[in-house]
Amino acid sequence: xxxxxxxxxxxxxxxxxFLIVATIVSAVSIILALTLPPTYVAQMRLIVESPQxxxxxxxxxxxxxxxxxxxxxxxxxxxxxxxxxxxxxxxVRRDQADASPDQIIEALRNxxxxxxxxxxxxxxxxxxxxxxxxxxxxxxxxxxYLTEIQKLDVSYRKDRATGTLEFFQQEVDRLSEELxxxxxxxxxxxxxxxxxxxxxLQFRQAQQxxxxxxxxxxxxxxxxxxxxxxxxxxxxxxxGQVVGIxxxxxxxxxxxxxxxxxxxxxxxxxxxxxxxxxxxLQARVKKLEDIxxxxxxxxxxxxxxxxxxxxxxxxxSQLDSxxxxxxxxxxVTEQRLAKLTATIEQTPANAITLAELQRNHDNIQLxxxxxxxxxxxxxxxxxxxxxxxxxxxxxxxxxxxxxxxxKPNRLMVAGGGMFFGIALGLAxxxxxxxxxxxxxxxxxxxxxLEIWPIATIPYIRSRGESMRHRVAWASVIIAIVxxxxxxxxxxxxxxxxxxxxxxxxxxxxxVLW
Amino acid sequence: xxxxxxxxxxARQERAxxxxxxxxxxxxxxxxxxxxxxxxxxxxxxxxISIDAKTVKSNRLMSYAGGHDAAPYDMLRTKVLQQTxxxxxxxxxxxxxxxxxxxxTSTANLAFSLGRQTDLRILVIDFDMRRMGLAxxxxxxxxxxxxxxxxxxVRFEDHAVRHGENVIFGLNYVAxxxxxxxxxxxxxxxxxxxxxxxxKPDLIMFDTPPLMGSDDSxxxxxNVDCAxxxxxxxxxxxxxxxxxxxxxxxxxxxxxxxLNKCRYISGAYGNEYGVY
Numbered sequence: 001x002x003x004x005x006x007x008x009x010x011x012x013x014x015x016x017x018f019l020i021v022a023t024i025v026s027a028v029s030i031i032l033a034l035t036l037p038p039t040y041v042a043q044m045r046l047i048v049e050s051p052q053x054x055x056x057x058x059x060x061x062x063x064x065x066x067x068x069x070x071x072x073x074x075x076x077x078x079x080x081x082x083x084x085x086x087x088x089x090x091x092v093r094r095d096q097a098d099a100s101p102d103q104i105i106e107a108l109r110n111x112x113x114x115x116x117x118x119x120x121x122x123x124x125x126x127x128x129x130x131x132x133x134x135x136x137x138x139x140x141x142x143x144x145y146l147t148e149i150q151k152l153d154v155s156y157r158k159d160r161a162t163g164t165l166e167f168f169q170q171e172v173d174r175l176s177e178e179l180x181x182x183x184x185x186x187x188x189x190x191x192x193x194x195x196x197x198x199x200x201l202q203f204r205q206a207q208q209x210x211x212x213x214x215x216x217x218x219x220x221x222x223x224x225x226x227x228x229x230x231x232x233x234x235x236x237x238x239x240g241q242v243v244g245i246x247x248x249x250x251x252x253x254x255x256x257x258x259x260x261x262x263x264x265x266x267x268x269x270x271x272x273x274x275x276x277x278x279x280x281l282q283a284r285v286k287k288l289e290d291i292x293x294x295x296x297x298x299x300x301x302x303x304x305x306x307x308x309x310x311x312x313x314x315x316x317s318q319l320d321s322x323x324x325x326x327x328x329x330x331x332v333t334e335q336r337l338a339k340l341t342a343t344i345e346q347t348p349a350n351a352i353t354l355a356e357l358q359r360n361h362d363n364i365q366l367x368x369x370x371x372x373x374x375x376x377x378x379x380x381x382x383x384x385x386x387x388x389x390x391x392x393x394x395x396x397x398x399x400x401x402x403x404x405x406x407k408p409n410r411l412m413v414a415g416g417g418m419f420f421g422i423a424l425g426l427a428x429x430x431x432x433x434x435x436x437x438x439x440x441x442x443x444x445x446x447x448x449l450e451i452w453p454i455a456t457i458p459y460i461r462s463r464g465e466s467m468r469h470r471v472a473w474a475s476v477i478i479a480i481v482x483x484x485x486x487x488x489x490x491x492x493x494x495x496x497x498x499x500x501x502x503x504x505x506x507x508x509x510x511v512l513w
Numbered sequence: 514x515x516x517x518x519x520x521x522x523x524a525r526q527e528r529a530x531x532x533x534x535x536x537x538x539x540x541x542x543x544x545x546x547x548x549x550x551x552x553x554x555x556x557x558x559x560x561x562i563s564i565d566a567k568t569v570k571s572n573r574l575m576s577y578a579g580g581h582d583a584a585p586y587d588m589l590r591t592k593v594l595q596q597t598x599x600x601x602x603x604x605x606x607x608x609x610x611x612x613x614x615x616x617x618t619s620t621a622n623l624a625f626s627l628g629r630q631t632d633l634r635i636l637v638i639d640f641d642m643r644r645m646g647l648a649x650x651x652x653x654x655x656x657x658x659x660x661x662x663x664x665x666x667v668r669f670e671d672h673a674v675r676h677g678e679n680v681i682f683g684l685n686y687v688a689x690x691x692x693x694x695x696x697x698x699x700x701x702x703x704x705x706x707x708x709x710x711x712x713k714p715d716l717i718m719f720d721t722p723p724l725m726g727s728d729d730s731x732x733x734x735x736n737v738d739c740a741x742x743x744x745x746x747x748x749x750x751x752x753x754x755x756x757x758x759x760x761x762x763x764x765x766x767x768x769x770x771x772l773n774k775c776r777y778i779s780g781a782y783g784n785e786y787g788v789y
Contacts, residue, residue, distance in 0.1 A: 006777055013776070438750045441777040445744075445770065448751050450518075451758070454741070454769025455589035457619065459776045460573055460582070 006441070014429040019480045022418075022425035027485035029417015031492050036413065036499055037094065038405030039131045042138035044146060045397040046070075048124040052389040060390035061164040061381030062157045066124035069153070070116045073393065074126070076152050077145060083108045086144045090137040108141075126393070135402045142399030153393045161378075161385035168375040175368040182361040189357060196343045198351040204344055211337045218330040222323055229319045236312050251295055257288040517755075521762045528766070555712060556634075559675040562682070568652035576622040579629055586619075586626040589771065593623070593741070594633075596768050597716060602738035603709075605768070606719040608730055609743040610757035615773045616743055617646035620720040627716065628680040636714040638683040640733060641722045642692035648684040660689030663701045669708050681712065692722070697732030705736065724757045734764040741768050746775040 011018070048066035051059075064072070076082075083105050086092075093099055093107045111131040118124035128145060132138035190197060264281045271278050384390050439445045442453050461469060492498045569577045576583030597605065607620050617639070624637045639647040642660050653674065661667045662683070673681050689695060709717065719737060722729040734740060740761055744754050754770065761767050 009777060436747065436750075437752070438747050439744065439754070439772060440747050441775060442772055444751075445754070445772060449755055449758075450515075451754075451770050453772040454592050455585060456772045456775045456778060457585045457589070457615075458778050459746070459774040460575055465571070 010433060011429060014432060016476050016480060017432060018425035018429050019477060020484065021428050022421040023480055023484040024488065025421025025424055026418040027488040028498060029421065030414045031488060032498055033408065033410040033414035033417070035492070035497065036408045037133060039133065039407035040135040040138045040402045041129055041131050041406035042135070042142050042399045042402050043127065043129045044142050044395065044399040046126040046149065046393050047396050049392055049394050051384070051391050053384060058380050058384060060161065060384045061378050062160045062385060062390060066391065067116065067118035069393070070118065070124055070126045072156065073149050073152050074114050074116065077148055078109055078112065080105055082148055086141055089144065090140045091134070092132055092137060092141060094133050131407065139399045139401040146395060146399065149393060157385050157390060157392070161382040165378040165382040168371060168378045171371040172368070172375050175364060175371050179361070179364050179368055182357070182364055186357045186361060189354060193350050196346040196350050198347055198354070201344065201347050204340055208337065208340045208344065211333055211340065215330060215333050215337065218326055218333065222326045222330070225319055225323045225326070229316060232312070232315060236309065253288060253291045253295055257285065257292055260285050260288060517759055517762065521767060524762065525766065556675065556678065556681070559673050559681060562651060562653055562674045562676055564652055572650050572652065573618055574621055574625065576626045583626060586622045589623060590626040593768065596739065604717045604719065604737040606721045606734055606737040606740040607743060608721045608740055608761065609723050610725050610749055610753040612723045612726055614743045614745040614749060616720055617650045619743055619771065619773060620647060620718060621650045624680055624718060628677050631679060633679060633716065634714045635680045636708065636712060636717040637680065638717065639685050639720045640696060641720050642685055642689035642695065643722065645685045645688065647682065647720050648686055651682065653684055655684065655686035658685035658687050658689050659683050660692065660695045663695050663698065663704045665700065669704070693727065693729045696729055702736060724760055725753065731764065737765055739766040739768045742770045743773050744770060745773050
């Protein structure tokens, strides 16, 4: 018995297992192939066109990459409200009447296949296929998709362009307002500190110098005038035979005081201090001094320095009035100088404050300039988008109504199912054989345990048994070959169609996943 | 396997050293096993069993009638006889790793095969006392078991049955209560010696319990000279065969492994049982 015959005989012994598996799978696949409802597939292709105006001349403000744009559109397309809207117009499921919205949406999503092919230096394409129970529905749903996509695309781009424009408009407004505020502050500051601004500093410093020389001159003049007056007095005293300037018209009290003082000085030569005479004199002098002081206090308007010589008096009074005028002038000059010095000292602080204000102003100015140029660009971009000359999605291939169902490929389903069933059955047999680790023939013992069996007794059936066995074998095979497909057919027709069962199983599996 | 074979070899050498009776095979006239003729009266006194054709068919007693169907058992018989003669073995046990390997059927068939060689005297004793395997195969009914014989309740002469002129069966018609103890008792050894002395068989075959199922046969197998390990093709796994053979080789001489119920007899290793 050669290996081929040996394996064949093993296979024949395991035939029932093989047959069960193979017939179940084959029967299911054949029934499915025969009964699966036809599905029509429509297709359309979209492309992202690059902007019509070269971007280096004028660019749109919507710079979404083509692939991203397609993905955004895809995601927005497959949203609940859009899909439900479409499902109202077309029959996308066989049992749409009694399907829940969720099921309808799920069906739409499952039957829609969107393929985006994009890359660097490649045109970005989008292929959308849709499966439906009828060709009309397939094409119709795709048409709906198309209008929705174009709507989405246009609204998306326009919204973005106008949004950009609005943003920059607001920015320019805001910045100009700010600029005005800053300028106002600078102006206000300059008005408030007009005397102490850095630009008049030089002038004020010159003024300060002039005032200082002025002051020195005044001091010299006053000094010389005072000298003249003293000279005049000296000359008068030496030439006018008047010892000192004796005061005329003394009051009686004053005269008496003079006399007493003379007497006291005379007596002091003769008498000691403790002499009662002296003490009395001193007391009288004291009393008179008090009286004189009181008198002088009571009439102070009396000119103190009158020489009594009228010409001299006139000269002196002239000199005095000149000195007084100069003194006045000097004090005024000193005040002005003090003021000037104060402003000069305040100037640096003001200069710093002013510079800061100016800097802020300049910064805002820069921002404003940038915003204005951006605004110009944004408005260009917005124009491009509103005239639909930017990057946009357009149709290459319109969806057409398919003439013949694309699915299922009945031959493939049936053939593939049968092939799969046979393969599965064979796999089961092989698995069973691999799991059964027992010797089948003497060679196995020799190869695995290196034991030569002393004898090999063949399996022998009695005649009746072999007949029975054959009948049983044949009936089992017939039962499998006929019964299994019949059973599956019965399930399909009386219990529930197989495709529904398959769908249920798939749903269960999906839930579990 | 190499280690196992070495162990077997070693055991054989030890045994050979113990009893230097191992004579070479000489098939001369005066060197026959049937030198000591027992009293024929003893053999013919036993009741003869008759097996009806239906039992032969249904219980697969292929070698009952001889001829083409008996060829595999005849082949086994020849090999067994060669081994026993060359080694001077007298007691042969048939065992298997698990039950259901076809021990009782094979024992019966081998007994019929040996029985057709009329110059041999064969004793077949069923020591698988939990079942009535051999009795069932032969379709015999009775009251006692070999357990009763060993315990001395029944004499072997009253219990045994005969097939033809030269085969005696010791069967179990009922199940014994504690076979393990019976098989390992001294009475068993004495009973066996008594039976041997009485009937002077050339070969005693024992149908023994399976090795892995219980410890029944472990004690007993020390009392036999050699054993055949029966394995069922597609049923007994390789590991069990390996294990059983190791156990068996520790207890006694393993004459060989018999692959039973083989469905694929190939030309290279099997035998062409043709009619020639």
